[in-house]
Amino acid sequence: MLGRTVRAAFAAARTLGAASGAASGAAPCSASRRMAAGLQDQQRRHRSADANTHTAEDPPKILITGSLGQLGLEMARFLRVKYGQENVLMSDIIKPTKSTAAEGPYIFADILDFKGLQEIVVSHRIDWIIHFSALLSAVGEQNVPLAVRVNIEGVHNVIELAKQYRLRLFVPSTIGSFGPDSPRNPTPNVTVQRPRTIYGVSKVHAELLGEYYHHRFGLDFRCLRFPGVISSDPPGGGTTDYAVFMFFEALRTGKFECYLRPDTRLPMMHITDCLRSLWEFLTVPPDQLRRRVYNVTAMSFTPEELAEELRKYVPHLQVSYKPDSRQLIADSWPQVFDDSEARKDWGWEHKYNLEELVKTMVREVGAQVQGQKN
Numbered sequence: 263m264l265g266r267t268v269r270a271a272f273a274a275a276r277t278l279g280a281a282s283g284a285a286s287g288a289a290p291c292s293a294s295r296r297m298a299a300g301l302q303d304q305q306r307r308h309r310s311a312d313a314n315t316h317t318a319e320d321p322p323k324i325l326i327t328g329s330l331g332q333l334g335l336e337m338a339r340f341l342r343v344k345y346g347q348e349n350v351l352m353s354d355i356i357k358p359t360k361s362t363a364a365e366g367p368y369i370f371a372d373i374l375d376f377k378g379l380q381e382i383v384v385s386h387r388i389d390w391i392i393h394f395s396a397l398l399s400a401v402g403e404q405n406v407p408l409a410v411r412v413n414i415e416g417v418h419n420v421i422e423l424a425k426q427y428r429l430r431l432f433v434p435s436t437i438g439s440f441g442p443d444s445p446r447n448p449t450p451n452v453t454v455q456r457p458r459t460i461y462g463v464s465k466v467h468a469e470l471l472g473e474y475y476h477h478r479f480g481l482d483f484r485c486l487r488f489p490g491v492i493s494s495d496p497p498g499g500g501t502t503d504y505a506v507f508m509f510f511e512a513l514r515t516g517k518f519e520c521y522l523r524p525d526t527r528l529p530m531m532h533i534t535d536c537l538r539s540l541w542e543f544l545t546v547p548p549d550q551l552r553r554r555v556y557n558v559t560a561m562s563f564t565p566e567e568l569a570e571e572l573r574k575y576v577p578h579l580q581v582s583y584k585p586d587s588r589q590l591i592a593d594s595w596p597q598v599f600d601d602s603e604a605r606k607d608w609g610w611e612h613k614y615n616l617e618e619l620v621k622t623m624v625r626e627v628g629a630q631v632q633g634q635k636n
């Protein structure tokens with residue numbers, strides 16, 4: 263009898279949760295609902311450790327939000343090699359190119375539409391979400407209300423979704439989650455975080471909310487704080503984007519006007535290392551993780567140092583400097599990122615240093631520029 267009552271209360275609580283959406287915060291009003299919710303949470307805690315154990319032979323179904331951005335496109339390719347094309351569902355609110363659509367399943371998903379997300383998780387039997395949708399640091403400052411919606415409400419939705427359906431959830435954070443009060447050289451894993459951009463504020467919010475849901479509800483939340491990521495795909499409007507633009511302009515015109523001062527030191531990473539760090543971290547057994555949020559990085563350099571390395575391939579490269587509002591952002595961010603905890607706890611190691619990064623980017627961007635000329 264009690265079993266049936268509890269099961270009925272479970273069903274009611276589940277329906278209530280599903281119907282009310284993520285952000286309503288409706289409080290259970292009866293003792294049985296409270297009991298059901300408590301038991302449900304307890305069960306989740308027990309199941310979360312093993313419910314999401316997947317291998318290449320028993321692959322997870324992965325949803326990537328914001329997957330048409332700089333990181334998402336490459337992440338989808340990387341995971342499809344590991345787990346199979348059909349097991350990685352790309353999503354975004356923009357239309358994919360023909361060639362991206364041909365690479366594997368793609369679906370429209372607005373991160374602000376909780377019900378739409380529920381439908382995707384249920385219909386596609388999703389196990390893991392990699393949540394990339396966001397407005398980055400520079401574009402976030404151009405449209406704060408939209409950044410609040412996408413970066414904060416969007417995180418509310420995916421976290422609640424992951425809790426309801428017991429998904430493993432990865433949300434990236436950033437060097438931008440630190441601010442002028444944080445130690446900048448080096449910036450440790452745990453220290454003061456008082457960012458001055460809406461991007462940074464939203465990322466601290468995501469880190470804290472994810473940790474809270476992990477401790478409170480057993481959510482398998484995982485988060486890496488990335489430095490500036492460098493790849494030959496177009497970046498989405500951040501402060502570290504100059505480092506990508508420098509390659510395109512150097513190889514197209516031999517000239518580049520940089521919006522940061524020549525001595526602005528920032529942590530950076532090649533996308534190959536970024537994707538591998540994410541996948542390695544996502545597949546670490548839960549009991550090996552002492553934290554749910556880790557710094558990762560590969561190197562730190564200034565525009566001047568990047569240009570110097572690039573001149574090995576483009577000797578005539580001319581770089582001029584015209585700092586704009588992004589300088590203020592960069593001046594409040596870490597210069598050197600301390601990722602020793604990730605190295606110690608789950609064996610993180612970068613492979614690309616500045617020399618390797620420049621060599622690879624010259625090859626990849628060079629091929630693109632050549633292709634555009636032909």
Ligand SMILES: NC(=O)C1=CN([C@@H]2O[C@H](COP(=O)(O)OP(=O)(O)OC[C@H]3O[C@@H](n4cnc5c(N)ncnc54)[C@H](O)[C@@H]3O)[C@@H](O)[C@H]2O)C=CC1
Pocket residue numbers: 327328329330331332333334353354355356371372373374393394395396397398412434435436437487488489490491492496497498499500502
């Ligand atoms: N690229 C980098 O250097 C770094 C990125 N990150 C984080 O990694 C994640 C991915 O970054 P990028 O790929 O560089 O960003 P991006 O700006 O290139 O891509 C973001 C994607 O989110 C999508 N999006 C915007 N509003 C949406 C909505 N309402 N619903 C669904 N999708 C929406 C956009 O269409 C876009 O394709 C972000 O959370 C970012 O904060 C963290 C540190 C460094």
Ligand SMILES: CC(=O)[C@H](N)C(=O)O
Pocket residue numbers: 398399400435436437438461488489490491499500501502503
């Ligand atoms: C480091 C980041 O988070 C991003 N590239 C940005 O500059 O906003």
